[in-house]
Amino acid sequence: MSSPPTPRTIALVVAAGSGSRMGQDLPKQYLTLGGKAVLRHCLDTFHRHPRIAGVRVVINPACRDLYDAAAAGLDIMTPVAGGRSRQESVRLGLGSLVEAAPDYVLIHDAARPFIDADTIDRTIDTLSHHAGALVVVPVVDTLKRGTERQGALFSGATIDRAGLFRAQTPQGFRFGAILAAHKAASTGLEMTDDAAVAEAAGLDVALVTGHEDNFKITNPADLARAERLMSEQMEFRTGNGFDVHRLIPGDGVIMCGVTIPWHQKLEGHSDADVGMHALTDAILGAIGAGDIGQHFPPSDPQWRGAPSWKFLAHAQKLVGDKGGRIVHCDITIICEKPKVGPHRAAMAAKLAEILGLAVDRISVKATTTEQLGFTGRGEGIAAQATATVALPATN
Numbered sequence: 001m002s003s004p005p006t007p008r009t010i011a012l013v014v015a016a017g018s019g020s021r022m023g024q025d026l027p028k029q030y031l032t033l034g035g036k037a038v039l040r041h042c043l044d045t046f047h048r049h050p051r052i053a054g055v056r057v058v059i060n061p062a063c064r065d066l067y068d069a070a071a072a073g074l075d076i077m078t079p080v081a082g083g084r085s086r087q088e089s090v091r092l093g094l095g096s097l098v099e100a101a102p103d104y105v106l107i108h109d110a111a112r113p114f115i116d117a118d119t120i121d122r123t124i125d126t127l128s129h130h131a132g133a134l135v136v137v138p139v140v141d142t143l144k145r146g147t148e149r150q151g152a153l154f155s156g157a158t159i160d161r162a163g164l165f166r167a168q169t170p171q172g173f174r175f176g177a178i179l180a181a182h183k184a185a186s187t188g189l190e191m192t193d194d195a196a197v198a199e200a201a202g203l204d205v206a207l208v209t210g211h212e213d214n215f216k217i218t219n220p221a222d223l224a225r226a227e228r229l230m231s232e233q234m235e236f237r238t239g240n241g242f243d244v245h246r247l248i249p250g251d252g253v254i255m256c257g258v259t260i261p262w263h264q265k266l267e268g269h270s271d272a273d274v275g276m277h278a279l280t281d282a283i284l285g286a287i288g289a290g291d292i293g294q295h296f297p298p299s300d301p302q303w304r305g306a307p308s309w310k311f312l313a314h315a316q317k318l319v320g321d322k323g324g325r326i327v328h329c330d331i332t333i334i335c336e337k338p339k340v341g342p343h344r345a346a347m348a349a350k351l352a353e354i355l356g357l358a359v360d361r362i363s364v365k366a367t368t369t370e371q372l373g374f375t376g377r378g379e380g381i382a383a384q385a386t387a388t389v390a391l392p393a394t395n
């Protein structure tokens, strides 16, 4: 007897809100957390989950550029436009999935970056027995109802907390059932979550115990908490790189993306930017991803004369693919001439631009070897670099 087919599950991420309670210029889902957009965190988790067949995001079309930057490089479905309320955004998102016709849909707030694979698994598992699966955490504090007298708040009553839970997301449902429930609810009172919409339609919604860390970023204090949690979950790694290029007759030396006019140039297969090569190797070293020669073999004609920012940007992308970010880079250029000092600031600015880092996270230094050795004799230029990278801790 063959086993039943695996249900197709799509994650529907609602990201069309304005984040008014956060009070920032950008909607909170596009603010940076741990080096990437808040939205990107949950997209990465759903996208790499083996039981999630697709990810659709509901956005405000006015934020399309912000969305494109946040979701760059991810192979997910085209985003769709949301509405004026969360409920309307979910309904529009569900409507956009009719053709894809998943068995299950997991509706998730973009503003909950700490959703984990295990909670996703337990939500999906629950849907094999129930029409809905709601991730919750139990209420642990004593609950009070406040009453106002003469402009001040007083404790009015103590509410029995037994059996009370706080609703999180994802909220998972059998697709056809929640689509019908949302359509039916569209003319009634606004509801703040999908479980309420499902309850109104008479669907059974089972509770799935979630995790306190899966909180929703709502106020500035939540963002500060998220940043603390994020840094606890990261580990720091350091890599070093070293490179040398020969000086030959020419009209300028390219180092760290800056051309210094000079009667010589650096010889190499690419543009021979010795500083960027050392830095690229340092970043690759920090994430255990081999060296520059493995990624861009000198034997490959496509890299002849290539600008080295491509190598650096590739190394940075690999860091991002691992959920990490570059924290700091330190480069030392070793040569007698041309003088590097007057160009250090421009070099740091160029590297900061390529890596999307604040310029104070980049250090460019220079030294001579007191006329000793090949650098001292002006036969070539060497560079060494150190890169510090934050990566999600693996154990």
Ligand SMILES: Nc1ccn([C@@H]2O[C@H](COP(=O)(O)OP(=O)(O)OP(=O)(O)O)[C@@H](O)[C@H]2O)c(=O)n1
Pocket (backbone or CB within 6 Å): 014, 015, 016, 017, 018, 019, 020, 021, 022, 027, 029, 058, 082, 083, 084, 085, 086, 087, 089, 090, 108, 109, 110, 111, 112, 216, 217, 218
């Ligand atoms: N019209 C809306 C409103 C909210 N959301 C999404 O629903 C989730 C939870 O909503 P909430 O925390 O209330 O987000 P905002 O509406 O953005 O925040 P605020 O209420 O502070 O404006 C968020 O991921 C938000 O982007 C949405 O897609 N469309």
Ligand SMILES: C[C@](O)(CO)[C@H](O)COP(=O)(O)O
Pocket (backbone or CB within 6 Å): 086, 109, 166, 167, 168, 169, 192, 193, 194, 216, 218
């Ligand atoms: C769906 C939700 O995140 C569950 O806690 C919540 O209801 C979102 O809406 P709110 O307007 O921020 O309460």
